Structure formats: C-alpha cells, structure tokens
Amino acid sequence: MNDYIKVGKIVNTHGVKGYLKCLPLTDDMERFEELKYVYTEKDNTKRKLKDVWYRNNMVYILLENINDMSTAETFRDSYISILEDQLRELPEDSYYIFDLEDMEVYSDDGEYLGKVKEIYQTGANDVYEITNKNKSFLIPAVKEVVKKVDVENKKMVINVIEGLLE
Incomplete structure (x- = not known):
C-alpha cells in the first residue's frame, strides 16, 4: 500500500x-x-x-x-x-480526510446527492462540501446528519434534515 x-x-x-x-x-x-x-x-x-x-x-x-x-x-x-x-489508528467514527474525498453521498432513502469535494475544518465540527453537477451544498459532520460512512466502498449516507439541501 x-x-x-x-x-x-x-x-x-x-x-x-x-x-x-x-x-x-x-x-x-x-x-x-x-x-x-x-x-x-x-x-x-x-x-x-x-x-x-x-x-x-x-x-x-x-x-x-x-x-x-x-x-x-x-x-x-x-x-x-x-x-x-x-498513519495512526483512528478512534471509531473518525476518518482521514483523504478517505472522505470523492466519497459518494446518498440520502437515507437511497437518493444520490453527489460527492464530497472539500472538507472544511471549522473547529466545532468538520463541514463537507457535496457537489453534484452544478449544485453544491454544505453538510455538518455531526451524528444527527452523517449516519454511515463506508470507507471501503467510498459511500456516505446522510439524514437529510429540513433545510439542509437548500
């Protein structure tokens, strides 16, 4: 590797x-x-x-x-x-930035939302920029929103709370 x-x-x-x-x-x-x-x-x-x-x-x-x-x-x-x-071993539910970049993002009902293009480290929590064609939106990297991260398959599932994709 x-x-x-x-x-x-x-x-x-x-x-x-x-x-x-x-x-x-x-x-x-x-x-x-x-x-x-x-x-x-x-x-x-x-x-x-x-x-x-x-x-x-x-x-x-x-x-x-x-x-x-x-x-x-x-x-x-x-x-x-x-x-x-x-690399160090990371604690559970922690990821390296390079593992998240270009990860495909889906809603919890299976709708394809885009790919992680950028990760912003804001202090309180990271924020992921998701892009799909000409659309782009930001999601907070918190447990209420990010439900599953599958590094091996480069797939993330998020809970689309009201107003998140606007």
Missing part, C-alpha cells in the same frame, strides 16, 4: 539554516515529533527529520540534506508526505 499521504504544505523558509515553514494538514500537528522521516514531493526523496518545532499553528522542520535558505527556498509551495503505514 505504498500510497503517499500529505501531512504538510511548505509555505516558506525560516532562517538561514534550511528550516521549512509548513502548514500542517493534520489535526494533531505535534504528530510531526513522532515521525522519523518524511518524503518531499518536489524530488520524491525520503528525508530524515532532524528538528521540529511549532509557532502560531505552523510547523517548522529541518530535513536531511536541506542545509541552507537557498536550497530550502526550492521546496516552497510543495508538500511533505508520509507512507500509509506511518
């Missing part, structure tokens, strides 16, 4: 020693401390994590063989990833 999972987007450099400023693509940004290595998208290279620290909801990392600002600058606007076997 050698699938790459994006865990951060490199948005800038920091300092002159090659640190990369990353926007974390994970709920638990301190997860980076557990990682021994990541893959850089730009050159598809496995790199050892030499240092990690945090400030203002950003992750600052120093990677093997990126030792100066000029080299670090070439990685801007690219991603760092891990392999699927580096």
Whole structure:
C-alpha cells in the first residue's frame, strides 16, 4: 500500500539554516515529533527529520540534506508526505480526510446527492462540501446528519434534515 499521504504544505523558509515553514494538514500537528522521516514531493526523496518545532499553528522542520535558505527556498509551495503505514489508528467514527474525498453521498432513502469535494475544518465540527453537477451544498459532520460512512466502498449516507439541501 505504498500510497503517499500529505501531512504538510511548505509555505516558506525560516532562517538561514534550511528550516521549512509548513502548514500542517493534520489535526494533531505535534504528530510531526513522532515521525522519523518524511518524503518531499518536489524530488520524491525520503528525508530524515532532524528538528521540529511549532509557532502560531505552523510547523517548522529541518530535513536531511536541506542545509541552507537557498536550497530550502526550492521546496516552497510543495508538500511533505508520509507512507500509509506511518498513519495512526483512528478512534471509531473518525476518518482521514483523504478517505472522505470523492466519497459518494446518498440520502437515507437511497437518493444520490453527489460527492464530497472539500472538507472544511471549522473547529466545532468538520463541514463537507457535496457537489453534484452544478449544485453544491454544505453538510455538518455531526451524528444527527452523517449516519454511515463506508470507507471501503467510498459511500456516505446522510439524514437529510429540513433545510439542509437548500
């Protein structure tokens, strides 16, 4: 299952020693401390994590063989990833964003509603953007609405409460 999972987007450099400023693509940004290595998208290279620290909801990392600002600058606007076997086990009724993307969504009476195109992390609960042709609507990721998520078959069933699809 050698699938790459994006865990951060490199948005800038920091300092002159090659640190990369990353926007974390994970709920638990301190997860980076557990990682021994990541893959850089730009050159598809496995790199050892030499240092990690945090400030203002950003992750600052120093990677093997990126030792100066000029080299670090070439990685801007690219991603760092891990392999699927580096993922943590999630609690029941929790899902990785990549598992939900493009999932087909049906009402609890079997009507096809569209596909999950975007997931917004709002703090209180996630919100899924469902699109079908030219229509788009937002549904809250709460138990009253999302009734079933079948990751294996890429299918979600929701309870269409009054006003939800308007």
